Amino acid sequence: MTYSLGETIRKIWELSGFTALTWQELVMLLVSFVLIYLAIVKKFEPLLLLPIAFGMLLANLPMTDLLAPPSDGQAGGLLYYLYQGIELGIYPPLIFLGIGAMTDFGPLIARPSSLFLGAAAQFGIYIAFMAAIALGFTPEEAASIGIIGGADGPTAIWLTSKLANELLPAIAIAAYSYMALIPMIQPPLMRLLTTQKEREVKMEQLREVSKLEKIVFPIIVTVLCTFLLPSVAPLIGMLMLGNLLRESGVVDRLSKTAQNELINIVTIFLGITVGSKAVGEKFLQPKTLMIIGLGLTAFAFSTIGGLLLGKLMYWISGGKINPLIGSAGVSAVPMAARVSQVEGQKANPGNYLLMHAMGPNVAGVIGSAVAAGIFYALFGK
Amino acid sequence: MTFFDSLIILVFGLGLVFVVLIALCGVISLESKLLEAFKPKKPAEKKPVEEAEEVPEATCGELKLIGVEEKTAAMIMAIVSDESGIPLSELQFKSIKALD
Numbered sequence: 001m002t003y004s005l006g007e008t009i010r011k012i013w014e015l016s017g018f019t020a021l022t023w024q025e026l027v028m029l030l031v032s033f034v035l036i037y038l039a040i041v042k043k044f045e046p047l048l049l050l051p052i053a054f055g056m057l058l059a060n061l062p063m064t065d066l067l068a069p070p071s072d073g074q075a076g077g078l079l080y081y082l083y084q085g086i087e088l089g090i091y092p093p094l095i096f097l098g099i100g101a102m103t104d105f106g107p108l109i110a111r112p113s114s115l116f117l118g119a120a121a122q123f124g125i126y127i128a129f130m131a132a133i134a135l136g137f138t139p140e141e142a143a144s145i146g147i148i149g150g151a152d153g154p155t156a157i158w159l160t161s162k163l164a165n166e167l168l169p170a171i172a173i174a175a176y177s178y179m180a181l182i183p184m185i186q187p188p189l190m191r192l193l194t195t196q197k198e199r200e201v202k203m204e205q206l207r208e209v210s211k212l213e214k215i216v217f218p219i220i221v222t223v224l225c226t227f228l229l230p231s232v233a234p235l236i237g238m239l240m241l242g243n244l245l246r247e248s249g250v251v252d253r254l255s256k257t258a259q260n261e262l263i264n265i266v267t268i269f270l271g272i273t274v275g276s277k278a279v280g281e282k283f284l285q286p287k288t289l290m291i292i293g294l295g296l297t298a299f300a301f302s303t304i305g306g307l308l309l310g311k312l313m314y315w316i317s318g319g320k321i322n323p324l325i326g327s328a329g330v331s332a333v334p335m336a337a338r339v340s341q342v343e344g345q346k347a348n349p350g351n352y353l354l355m356h357a358m359g360p361n362v363a364g365v366i367g368s369a370v371a372a373g374i375f376y377a378l379f380g381k
Numbered sequence: 382m383t384f385f386d387s388l389i390i391l392v393f394g395l396g397l398v399f400v401v402l403i404a405l406c407g408v409i410s411l412e413s414k415l416l417e418a419f420k421p422k423k424p425a426e427k428k429p430v431e432e433a434e435e436v437p438e439a440t441c442g443e444l445k446l447i448g449v450e451e452k453t454a455a456m457i458m459a460i461v462s463d464e465s466g467i468p469l470s471e472l473q474f475k476s477i478k479a480l481d
Contacts (some may be wrong), residue, residue, distance in 0.1 A: 108409075112406040112413075115402040116399070116403070118402060119395075119399045123395060125394075126390065126395050129390065129394075130384065133382055138382075139382045142382075210420075212416055216416070217409065220409070220412060224401075224404060228400075228404065229397075363402065366402065366405070370397075370402065374398065
């Protein structure tokens with residue numbers, strides 16, 4: 001047997017991933033590096049952006065077969081199996097379970113009219129839907145793009161996985177990126193659409209909400225929303241179960257697990273599998289750029305919708321409601337509420353809007369889940 | 382789907398979101414009112430004046446501060462109370478003197 005060093009090196013080179021690397025994969029690897037940088041250095045939604053970026057990195061390394069489905073009796077790739085949690089619509093409701101366990105609906109119960117603001121801030125979803133239809137997207141794709149305006153990552157992922165699976169990475173990345181950019185997107189619109197006098201309004205302290213009210217709330221919401229719109233059951237049901245675990249006070253261990261270990265584990269799986277779908281050939285298309293543009297439109301119009309209804313409520317209430325809390329109706333808990341607080345304090349240093357903005361903020365979570373349920377009822381198979 | 386169809390979906394979809402959340406708002410308001418109505422009434426609290434009359438008059442005597450500011454003395458008393466586990470109201474300080 002003859003041994004040739006040159007031949008051996010050639011074989012190793014041919015078997016390595018370098019020869020199989022396409023230009024699209026190379027670009028996606030670079031994009032993943034940028035996203036990792038943004039997550040670690042700029043801290044843009046790092047909890048989700050980091051696993052998404054790393055999933056993207058893994059998926060674009062050639063010859064790994066991480067996404068391969070099982071065939072000929074051979075097991076599939078790791079990411080194929082983890083992706084089933086999205087494919088089957090399991091991860092987003094589990095994330096909602098954790099969110100429910102972390103959320104205090106007290107401000108919403110104390111001022112139920114916050115729900116109107118949560119509804120108005122879904123305006124951008126439908127504007128983006130119309131814009132996407134005008135640009136030639138199918139109704140299923142347009143609905144998935146529009147839901148970015150709900151500023152609710154799990155809802156966007158849930159709906160997109162049901163209606164337009166191939167757009168999932170672009171929509172998830174756009175949704176989470178814009179959520180991270182809320183402190184930059186919302187303030188100019190808030191200042192543009194409100195007067196100094198409106199921004200200065202100090203709101204009355206919210207009434208105290210009893211424990212019984214907090215326990216009854218998730219049960220009522222689940223029953224009412226599911227009766228009116230059965231398709232929202234997975235999201236609203238799990239959100240409210242998480243909240244009931246928290247408020248009941250008798251299952252502290254379950255509540256803590258839902259808001260810590262469970263949501264963290266699911267976030268890792270969700271992030272890495274969403275990122276793994278961003279494969280170069282499918283991701284690097286003009287459609288992706290259009291989705292990113294439409295996502296920004298959706299976010300902006302949702303903010304505008306909330307602010308305009310906030311102004312109406314300011315007028316109806318005789319100046320008792322600060323319209324700045326309207327922009328918090330775009331879910332993104334608690335970031336959007338914090339933006340309302342910051343802008344309110346800029347106008348009037350003695351202004352504390354955080355708790356008032358939390359009402360529309362959590363109402364937005366329910367509102368975007370309802371909007372997703374409507375789209376699913378209209379376009380779901 | 383035409384642009385006009387998408388406009389109809391805007392009106393219908395956003396309208397339905399409002400209907401669901403308005404219904405929710407109504408039910409939550411009703412729930413709060415019902416729970417408030419059926420809440421067991423707390424027994425009327427005693428008037429503070431009456432309570433004040435029942436409490437026997439007590440004084441802690443006079444505290445001499447030697448080379449110590451009032452603020453520091455208050456802090457020392459709080460620490461002693463906390464360390465000893467005796468409520469401040471049951472402790473009596475006669476004097477607090479700064480050591481050289």
